[in-house]
Amino acid sequence: MSNTARANILARLREPQRPECGFSERDYLSRYDWDTAERVKRFTERMVAVRAEVHHTTADTWLDVVSQVCAAKGLNNLLVSPATVLGKQIHAQADRFPALKTYDQPIENWKQELFYGVDAAFTGTTGGIAETGTLIVMPSADEPRLMSLVPPVHIAVLEVDKLYTTFAEAVQVQGWVQAGMPTNALLISGPSKSADIEQTLAYGVHGPKELVVVLVE
Amino acid sequence: MITQFRQTVRANLAKPEVRANFYRAMDGLMTRRLDQFPDKAELERLRTQSMAIRANALSKLPELLETLEANLIRNGIQVHWAETAEQGNQIVQAILERHNAKSIIKGKSMVSEEMGMNHFLETLGIECLESDLGEFIIQLDGETPSHIIMPAIHKNRIQIAKLFHEKFPDIPYTEDVDELTQMARRILRDKFYATTVGLSGVNFMVAETGTLCLVENEGNGRMSTTAPSVHIAVTGIEKVVESLSDVPPLLSILTRSATGQPITTYFNMISGPRKAGEKDGPEEVHLVLLDNGRSNIYSDPELLATLRCIRCGACINHCPVYVRIGGHSYGTVYPGPIGSILEPQKAGLDVHGELAQASTLCGACSEVCPVRIPIPSILNRLRYDGVRKDTSNTHTVGSGKRRTLSEAATWKTWAWAATHPTIYHAGSTLATRFKGMLPTNLGAWTTVRSAPKLAESTLHQQVKNLGVDHE
Numbered sequence: 001m002s003n004t005a006r007a008n009i010l011a012r013l014r015e016p017q018r019p020e021c022g023f024s025e026r027d028y029l030s031r032y033d034w035d036t037a038e039r040v041k042r043f044t045e046r047m048v049a050v051r052a053e054v055h056h057t058t059a060d061t062w063l064d065v066v067s068q069v070c071a072a073k074g075l076n077n078l079l080v081s082p083a084t085v086l087g088k089q090i091h092a093q094a095d096r097f098p099a100l101k102t103y104d105q106p107i108e109n110w111k112q113e114l115f116y117g118v119d120a121a122f123t124g125t126t127g128g129i130a131e132t133g134t135l136i137v138m139p140s141a142d143e144p145r146l147m148s149l150v151p152p153v154h155i156a157v158l159e160v161d162k163l164y165t166t167f168a169e170a171v172q173v174q175g176w177v178q179a180g181m182p183t184n185a186l187l188i189s190g191p192s193k194s195a196d197i198e199q200t201l202a203y204g205v206h207g208p209k210e211l212v213v214v215l216v217e
Numbered sequence: 218m219i220t221q222f223r224q225t226v227r228a229n230l231a232k233p234e235v236r237a238n239f240y241r242a243m244d245g246l247m248t249r250r251l252d253q254f255p256d257k258a259e260l261e262r263l264r265t266q267s268m269a270i271r272a273n274a275l276s277k278l279p280e281l282l283e284t285l286e287a288n289l290i291r292n293g294i295q296v297h298w299a300e301t302a303e304q305g306n307q308i309v310q311a312i313l314e315r316h317n318a319k320s321i322i323k324g325k326s327m328v329s330e331e332m333g334m335n336h337f338l339e340t341l342g343i344e345c346l347e348s349d350l351g352e353f354i355i356q357l358d359g360e361t362p363s364h365i366i367m368p369a370i371h372k373n374r375i376q377i378a379k380l381f382h383e384k385f386p387d388i389p390y391t392e393d394v395d396e397l398t399q400m401a402r403r404i405l406r407d408k409f410y411a412t413t414v415g416l417s418g419v420n421f422m423v424a425e426t427g428t429l430c431l432v433e434n435e436g437n438g439r440m441s442t443t444a445p446s447v448h449i450a451v452t453g454i455e456k457v458v459e460s461l462s463d464v465p466p467l468l469s470i471l472t473r474s475a476t477g478q479p480i481t482t483y484f485n486m487i488s489g490p491r492k493a494g495e496k497d498g499p500e501e502v503h504l505v506l507l508d509n510g511r512s513n514i515y516s517d518p519e520l521l522a523t524l525r526c527i528r529c530g531a532c533i534n535h536c537p538v539y540v541r542i543g544g545h546s547y548g549t550v551y552p553g554p555i556g557s558i559l560e561p562q563k564a565g566l567d568v569h570g571e572l573a574q575a576s577t578l579c580g581a582c583s584e585v586c587p588v589r590i591p592i593p594s595i596l597n598r599l600r601y602d603g604v605r606k607d608t609s610n611t612h613t614v615g616s617g618k619r620r621t622l623s624e625a626a627t628w629k630t631w632a633w634a635a636t637h638p639t640i641y642h643a644g645s646t647l648a649t650r651f652k653g654m655l656p657t658n659l660g661a662w663t664t665v666r667s668a669p670k671l672a673e674s675t676l677h678q679q680v681k682n683l684g685v686d687h688e
């Protein structure tokens with residue numbers, strides 16, 4: 001069925017005389033001349049506007065800040081990869097954090113625990129976008145897709161030198177097309193929210209209720 | 218003749234609560250969109266760019282679909298083609314049967330509404346769970362969406378609170394939006410935990426990389442496409458764009474036009490099922506490409522612009538007709554201006570052609586459309602197709618089916634008079650002479666307006682009296 005359908009649809013699309021489309025406007029790029037300080041400022045403003053928490057830290061202080069955030073939120077546990085550069089540092093100082101959990105098996109083996117027993121997840125990011133206040137997250141075997149989705153709190157680290165001005169710039173500079181797309185790539189701009197009831201914003205519909213961004217200079 | 222459409226409109230106009238709900242929501246959406254585009258010149262550049270991106274994709278549609286398919290298959294995504302909604306539903310059914318699935322959890326998808334998928338699957342005994350908060354609400358009430366972006370916009374908080382209390386009597390009554398949302402979260406989380414097949418729509422498909430993109434705020438789209446072991450995406454064949462660099466500008470203008478957000482919470486780019494070594498994500502990803510009348514629209518150089526639509530809903534939010542009659546009056550899946558051009562073309566002018574009539578052609582829709590679809594011109598064209606005698610030059614379904622003898626005769630007589638000056642002048646002079654005899658009761662028009670009055674003398678005479686000797 002599908003094969004005949006395919007042939008029929010494509011044949012119908014090939015029938016008409018198609019208009020040429022030589023629009024050069026397709027390549028238009030919004031340009032902003034923002035230095036790092038400006039990018040950090042814009043990013044922070046946007047994130048805070050959608051109720052994300054943003055902490056400005058350095059390579060020396062970020063670990064302390066993550067530890068304080070966990071304490072302040074009274075987290076019972078934290079899901080952290082033991083394999084990433086940042087995750088290793090947290091695991092190395094496990095006594096400063098709530099009980100650390102690892103995503104070390106396929107979801108099928110521990111779905112119940114992930115869905116109902118994890119308070120927060122910590123992940124890295126591939127970059128950020130200043131214009132919209134956005135994290136770029138590319139889940140991997142070390143930091144699977146559901147980490148930034150299922151636990152009620154998501155704590156993410158963003159290195160300031162990977163904060164781009166626009167989405168277009170990030171795609172271009174990071175060479176997404178040349179590198180090949182990962183199975184899943186995400187732009188995350190705040191905690192999960194909905195305005196489906198009377199246009200009133202409510203947070204934490206299906207994804208995290210809280211998003212904590214730790215900016216590292 | 219009082220048509221079904223007119224009856225529904227009349228009934229809905231008589232519901233002040235629903236009208237107030239629409240009014241409040243549309244007002245807010247218009248303001249928020251405006252706030253997103255402080256620089257008018259930049260907005261116009263972005264609209265031209267977005268139009269160009271979509272027009273470019275359509276100009277290469279069959280080639281791009283083939284490239285897309287090849288790249289999706291290379292990425293491990295299974296591609297299915299459906300000429301009709303029925304075929305699309307059967308493809309979904311076959312996948313569900315292969316996995317022995319008795320239920321399916323859905324992220325928001327207007328194309329699945331278009332396919333009537335819930336109804337189809339439910340007759341087979343398969344449960345369909347809507348997980349978008351708005352869709353969840355209307356599913357509880359057995360309703361259809363009244364807006365393509367905000368499906369439950371016709372309901373207010375109190376109505377939703379009562380509905381939840383009726384359907385979940387064990388949970389205490391609340392009118393608090395946060396608490397209502399958390400109730401839905403808990404109920405649906407259990408469903409996400411237990412359901413093995415997820416379904417979603419698609420906002421853009423990228424031919425160059427074989428990527429399916431989803432735009433959303435809640436996470437229902439991410440959940441439906443990530444937690445279950447099978448993900449089925451359904452979408453229209455027109456949703457493809459050529460390259461990844463086409464996506465950022467479209468995403469930006471989509472979210473700003475739709476809800477006045479600089480970006481939504483999630484932009485989800487899916488380029489494959491779970492790879493070896495990965496620990497989550499679906500084991501299988503399917504894409505169902507639906508035609509359902511789109512290739513016919515494609516065959517007309519003027520109507521083709523309909524397919525540029527990125528379903529932002531801005532035309533709906535700005536439509537003075539929609540805000541008054543509400544989304545359910547249209548009796549179609551897509552309401553508002555986009556519905557009024559799309560639905561008659563898909564179902565036929567004999568079925569939904571009346572929608573093209575229900576417009577003042579004010580142009581508010583085309584003024585805000587991010588891809589510059591000339592909606593009023595298309596409405597006009599569909600009106601013409603509906604009544605044209607010679608239908609050999611058009612492929613629009615149902616062309617000529619709205620032609621009535623009396624209307625045709627009226628216009629024929631008028632055309633004859635207007636092209637015979639002596640007759641025309643005699644007629645207009647007579648009309649001004651006997652204007653006192655014109656009726657003051659002109660049916661519906663004069664229930665809220667006074668009847669138009671003819672001038673003392675015809676324009677020709679007035680011009681002559683002014684001493685103008687050329688025309």
Ligand code: SF4
Nearest residue numbers: 526527529530532586
């Ligand atoms: S017709 Fe234009 S304004 Fe209306 S939904 Fe489509 S893209 Fe948006």
